[in-house]
Amino acid sequence: MVVGIDLGSRTIKVAAVEGGRLVALQIAESGYDPHRQSLEMIKEYHPARIIATGYGRHLAKRHFADEVITEIKAHALGARHFFPECRTIVDVGGQDTKVIALDESGRVLNFQMNDKCAAGTGRFLEIMASSLGYGLSEFGAEALNGKGDVRISNMCTVFAESEVISLKNHGTLPADIARAVHLSVIERLIAMLARVGYGDTIVFTGGVAKNPAAVNLLQERLDIRILVPEPPDIVGALGAALHGEANSASGITSAGG
Amino acid sequence: MSPTQFEIKSYPDMWESLGMNVERFEKMRCVLGDVYQTTFLAQEDRPQRMDYFNWIISEIHGGRIREILDAKKEGRPVVGTFCVYVPEELVLAANGICIGLCGGSQGPVPDAEKTLPRNICPMVKSAYGFKVAKVCPYFQSVDFVYGETTCDAKKKTWELLNREVPTYVMEIPQMKRERDKTLWLEEVQDFKAQMENVTGKTITTEAVTGAIKTMNNKRKALQRLNRLQHHNPSPISGKDVLLIEQIAFYDDPVRFAEKVNLLCDELDERVKKGISVAPSTAPRVLISGTPMAMPNWKAHNLVEKAGGVVVNDESCIGTRYFKDLMDENMTDLDSQLRALTDRYMKIDCSCFTPNDDRVDQVLKEYSDSGAQGILHYSLQFCHTYNIEAIKIKEACEKEGIPFLAIESDYSPEDIGQMQTRIEAFLEQIKGLRK
């Protein structure tokens, strides 16, 4: 058995594979000590190899992982496992947003990642949800009821937050504001997609893909099919595990990527 | 050299006499020494003749400054420049010393931001900050600065810099038509007149010929290093080459060329014996874009830390500085000044429009160097390079060349993100090879 572990900024995801099949998975908050948390999560598997990916991959390599790969490669491998034809992946996680283009055999052709700010990430949605007094999942559900073309024009999280508050004070319906907030994330995503290029389906992964409003709006705006793996936030960990299995089978180990 | 005792030498009395902020500079010196240690000396299988360049770095704020101050005592002028469009030959012909003053460190950026807008290029902020905070011994030693009108950030900063140190400005046109050439020639003539003004001596044809030879030799040495860097497996790291390219802007040109050639002799040997700094399977990256002033080693460091190797620098610190040589056999000053104008006009900086020569040049260097991907590096808010990256990207797409564009500044904040992108880029290169 090979374990893939994705150490994200907010959560840690673990996927165990055997013979190319996902046999177990776990998702937990990173907490204060991601190193200890990771060990806790993987201890029951006794894996032959551990492949780390995500923001904390090098930390994992220093302490327990055999090899690291980047989130980009991990998502490419993981998404193809769910959808073997997939050519475009959109991943929106806690603090990172990425768009990945693959060739027909699944090799990475091109990718884009968001720059240092939180705009266009899960964190942005979270901040806006709390300033409107919603929990995160409530916020997505509420946005589905929203209508109209209220817009959030600021990209900067701080300014966007005050924009949201002033909309609220002007009596705009919370559902409409929620929709507008989601739309601003989606439009940023579409701009990244346009730079990378995309085909007629998109695989949407990461925590934000659990949010029905985000998925709907992306579908609505692009008018193409959006595929969401279940669960969407395991894709990176799964890809890492698949990489580990493929490489141990052929005896290749490539440290550092 | 033992990696345990590296230190950048301290010369507090000399710094004091240059009017520097010694206390602050002392701290910067220590930080730079530590970074140098971990970035350069910790590399494995480094060529032995990098020792000279280690020494230059250890004496960068002392020994070399002493040489410059001694030269000044003999009446030799010291000129600070910020751009490879300002003809160094004319400084040498006036028996002067030319120092590239670009700033590459985050340290003095907050000093600059007390005055300058925050959203301009970090190179300009860093350089200006070095001057106003009095933490650069080179800046304190120059007689005057010769700026240029390449980008907006620079040309408007010169107006402010002029209050701190005499700053002359050479008008660099933005296009390369005949009439622009006429203007440029006049500017080159003015620069010569300015050099004659400060020394009180006329510049002779012989002096220019000598200077052309000196600069040709220096550029040939760098070309030779560049060709050796192209060898697979690499006999020298891209980081070390970058360091040498940066030192080219401070060091004495004759000694520098000699030392680079000695290093190249060793690299020739290494190639013969098959000694390398990275396996032949390491992903080979060409870095293209804005120049990287000392000590901006961020991108090279990340590429090589992730197991790649930088095999070519298409920037003003790299090939744009040394790719063009000059005729050494001209017999009159007039042809020399014309030839200088022509030579400098060949530099393909993004401040020009159109600048399609650069796209062709990048592709040419890509194939010459045996690179496997192009990393376009642009400093934040450098509009000309950032926008021109689009054309390079399109050319890469057409040719099927893996391409990654990065926009960064000198702060350490984005290192994590850059590392992820660069590692993913190397994975992409390896993946496409299979």
Ligand code: SF4
């Ligand atoms: S990039 Fe352009 S402006 Fe900057 S040094 Fe080079 S030629 Fe001059």
Ligand code: SF4
């Ligand atoms: S890097 Fe760009 S913005 Fe900065 S000084 Fe050079 S041309 Fe100007």
